[in-house]
Amino acid sequence: MDDALILMADGGGGERMMDLVRQEILSRFAPADASGELARLADAAVLAEAEGQVAFTTDSYTIRPLEFPGGDIGRLAVAGTVNDLACVGARPAALSLALVIEEGLERAVLGRVLDSAAACAREVDAPIVCGDTKVVERGGADRLFINTAGVGRIEGGRRLAAEGIRPGDRVLVSGPVADHGVAVMSRREGLRFASAVVSDAVPLWPLAEALLAACPGLRVLKDPTRGGLAAAVNELAEAAGVGIEVEEARVPVRPAVAGACEALGLDPLNVANEGKFVVVVAPEESEAALSAMRSHALGREAAEIGEVRPAPARGPRVTLRTRIGGERVLEMPYGQDLPRIC
């Protein structure tokens, strides 16, 4: 028996699986779970009663490679789900963690990835309270997939939703775009000149909390993951039934990221982020939102990038004022530029 690799028997529901769960899961996540629910290994965790509405979200992560500059699938899985909760204004209350492991995965890799997930969860005090472990035979999965679901609490009955967006509202982004996608892609493609680019994967709840406190007129937060800023803005315009104009020159992009996108034939506006918000806010609070973000470590390079317009009678909802002064449609990406990016 080679304990360095995960075997099919580690997922069978028997004594071996209990050992794996104790060694790899409970050791890392139970100490941070004040409720003690994870350690009970019951069929479901019971959360403490609390005031307010409950938010609920899920995401599966299939990123390749599992480890990349600035993060790994464990960090991504925790940050991504915390960020989805933050987008509706919910403080993360409890997370689940479900693993699908390909037989033969090195336990050392699993350990590193779970260490990283645990560290990320501690950053925002979001305990992992329930989970699941499945093992499939070699060739039945690509090393490791992680699903995280999250439950959050919305305090003060405040509702962030695209439906609150009005013409005249300002569109902001909390920092430079496309870092995550470019970091992963340049690792995958072996682009040496982009080696300085690291993923922005980070749990954004603290930034959301700062924005909620600073801006009573905060309409909505959205994390521009797959499909990048272009998809996020299009989805907001569609959901709100408005037009949005984005000014290309105002969208922050790091030079190394811009260079890598050029080399890869990608538009940075279509490339995934894992630690940024698109923020829509009432016009009179745009400055307050910018200043709240810029005075926070997670939003130092925040920028106003556009404005909400009345719904166009027909035609595209999102337009881009280009650097050279022209105007073009900022399209919803069609298929995908970067597979397996999250």
Next chain:
Amino acid sequence: MDDALILMADGGGGERMMDLVRQEILSRFAPADASGELARLADAAVLAEAEGQVAFTTDSYTIRPLEFPGGDIGRLAVAGTVNDLACVGARPAALSLALVIEEGLERAVLGRVLDSAAACAREVDAPIVCGDTKVVERGGADRLFINTAGVGRIEGGRRLAAEGIRPGDRVLVSGPVADHGVAVMSRREGLRFASAVVSDAVPLWPLAEALLAACPGLRVLKDPTRGGLAAAVNELAEAAGVGIEVEEARVPVRPAVAGACEALGLDPLNVANEGKFVVVVAPEESEAALSAMRSHALGREAAEIGEVRPAPARGPRVTLRTRIGGERVLEMPYGQDLPRIC
């Protein structure tokens, strides 16, 4: 473009993915979601405020084949998560559904499986309110994995937990064991003589509700999935710090299932169930629990199968009184008899 098969671009976060989500997900699940949250396609769903504690659980399903006698991965994913909630006495309030699809999966198969998930969710009025779709390249997964997480409401502040188990309590099972594992395995192995065996996959919340109403002394419910009855009873004994004695002759097993287990070299007590409860109840309420179950479609063949004992000073916690009158240890299964069974 062959619309009969899922392509990588269907998971890219762009227009194609939105089409897939509308056609395959929203069409099936949005009508049953009175909250309208799923249709909003926001980053997280916001649940209606309600009294009581919140339960939270997750499970990933990697079963092979995707469709088997009596069910499919879609039905299993919904029933399994509802049952995990029911085990802590929680009425299902909202489910998530996250798909990892292998490129090339037939859309017809996806459609059938999702139809089945939707029908199963309707059976217990458990709306799917959020989800995620990922596509990985051919060979990167085995056709389709589904993760469901669930949020439930515990009414009346009642807590079902292994810690409430006391010596003298009775152990019941809600019906014949091993149907699910044998149905899947006989399909996989092409066992013709077992063709009459169908999976028991069913959402058990209605049966839990009947038990909660009939038995104030209900200690705990547990669904004996991977590792079967043997694993479930061992986990309960371990968590409660008690011994449990099970009487083999009292454990209901259908003749066709017993025959198939014999042919496959399996002990039915180690084989997975997806529609059964192990029930522990105060001794004076054992009859009430049996009668509540037997008068319900989901528990017609319920039986009392054992009793809780004081914790043994040392040695095994769970013993089996065999048919021939002997006594042996009912062990926690070690690895697994049946891979990819759920």
